[in-house]
Amino acid sequence: MTSEIVLVGRSNVGKSTLFRLLTGKRVRVGRRPGVTVGPARAVVGNVVYVDMPGYGYMKGAGKKVQEGTKDFIVRRFEEKTEEILLAIQVIDAASFVEIADRWEERGDIPLEVELFEFLTELDLAVVVAANKMDKVKDPDATLDEIAERLGMLPPWSQWKDKIAPISAKAGDIEPLKEIIRSRLPSRGGRSQS
Numbered sequence: 001m002t003s004e005i006v007l008v009g010r011s012n013v014g015k016s017t018l019f020r021l022l023t024g025k026r027v028r029v030g031r032r033p034g035v036t037v038g039p040a041r042a043v044v045g046n047v048v049y050v051d052m053p054g055y056g057y058m059k060g061a062g063k064k065v066q067e068g069t070k071d072f073i074v075r076r077f078e079e080k081t082e083e084i085l086l087a088i089q090v091i092d093a094a095s096f097v098e099i100a101d102r103w104e105e106r107g108d109i110p111l112e113v114e115l116f117e118f119l120t121e122l123d124l125a126v127v128v129a130a131n132k133m134d135k136v137k138d139p140d141a142t143l144d145e146i147a148e149r150l151g152m153l154p155p156w157s158q159w160k161d162k163i164a165p166i167s168a169k170a171g172d173i174e175p176l177k178e179i180i181r182s183r184l185p186s187r188g189g190r191s192q193s
């Protein structure tokens with residue numbers, strides 16, 4: 001059975017930029033939301049990395065396509081739960097809190113909070129890759145606010161196995177790599193027994 005590490009999250013948060021760094025596969029990235037259409041896959045060692053299309057708004061796509069993509073993502077996670085080694089929920093740390101609060105004020109559950117809860121309820125190992133940290137002025141305060149919105153008691157530093165501050169564009173992803181390493185099956189473990 002293959003083990004998957006799946007990148008998921010809203011459009012334009014930097015999933016494909018991160019996917020490139022993790023796999024070396026040159027998928028398209030772009031400034032407009034909705035660049036990735038179908039899931040991209042790349043094999044690295046014993047693991048298949050999967051880059052998902054954006055969850056939610058996509059520029060140029062109608063409501064139907066957006067809802068269809070959300071359904072596709074939800075169903076894929078439900079069907080492949082057993083194969084998924086790690087779900088990496090990528091967020092744009094620079095805009096996450098503002099967007100979440102806007103949804104809350106409207107009386108809606110923020111899309112990204114809903115996605116995080118969905119992944120967690122599937123009993124998946126989930127890590128939040130707080131991307132675009134290069135745009136964040138006060139990292140600790142921002143990460144505390146993100147943790148809180150996702151139901152994790154601040155300070156965020158208690159959750160270093162769940163929250164990885166990164167900047168994919170700058171190539172700074174060490175906290176995430178450390179979490180990935182801790183999840184990888186030990187090399188040769190299965191074949192030697």
Ligand SMILES: Nc1nc2c(ncn2[C@@H]2O[C@H](COP(=O)(O)OP(=O)(O)OP(=O)(O)O)[C@@H](O)[C@H]2O)c(=O)[nH]1
Nearest residue numbers: 012013014015016017029030034035036054168169
């Ligand atoms: N400032 C900054 N920009 C970033 C970072 N990571 C990605 N970006 C930019 O964010 C934009 C979107 O990047 P993508 O990797 O295409 O995002 P995506 O999540 O795959 O988007 P979709 O495929 O549309 O869902 C691009 O302009 C990237 O250069 C980062 O760490 N910091």
Ligand SMILES: [Mg+2]
Nearest residue numbers: 015016035036
């Ligand atoms: Mg993409």
